[in-house]
Amino acid sequence: GAGVSQSPSNKVTEKGKDVELRCDPISGHTALYWYRQRLGQGLEFLIYFQGNSAPDKSGLPSDRFSAERTGESVSTLTIQRTQQEDSAVYLCASSPGAARRVRDTQYFGPGTRLTVL
């Protein structure tokens, strides 16, 4: 079946504008993660959704960042009033979820490269 998809693949925006990034997880995966990866650096956890539980938002860097997920499907990450330091690749991953917690392999999308001018 299809893997995790993300759109757009690239986004260039001006400082101060809002952007919305989309993630389509693998069908049936109950867990969904968003990460940020700055150039040459590791993955920085942003937010985690598991089924209908309240999301773990502990990694969101500021209140300009928010994310939503409809049930166990699509998720959107919104960045309001973008700043130049928001420039990075935003990666989404899904996994089968809590039912198979110990074997919680993450399947990553290709990422969205965000450039804030």
Next chain:
Amino acid sequence: SQKIEQNSEALNIQEGKTATLTCNYTNYSPAYLQWYRQDPGRGPVFLLLIRENEKEKRKERLKVTFDTTLKQSLFHITASQPADSATYLCALRDNYGQNFVFGPGTRLSVLP
């Protein structure tokens, strides 16, 4: 404080040799540890998972060890090939945590 570190930012080895990458963690008690491969411009791809009660796990030319006393995992690629060149990331989730923590990665270059 909690942290997860990988031994070096970059590692160059000759084709045919064994590459050994290190992942060390502090103040975590992971139930398992994972290794991923990331190629430029792409998302990470899962390679192997090793549980806290396993000492070693193998998959083809890959071998992972996990020492919970040393708080360290070693990732080996035997008979390395130029196609193995990539960044390798270790990741863990604490027994009590919800999210995953990734190491900064080691960029491996296998020279022909």
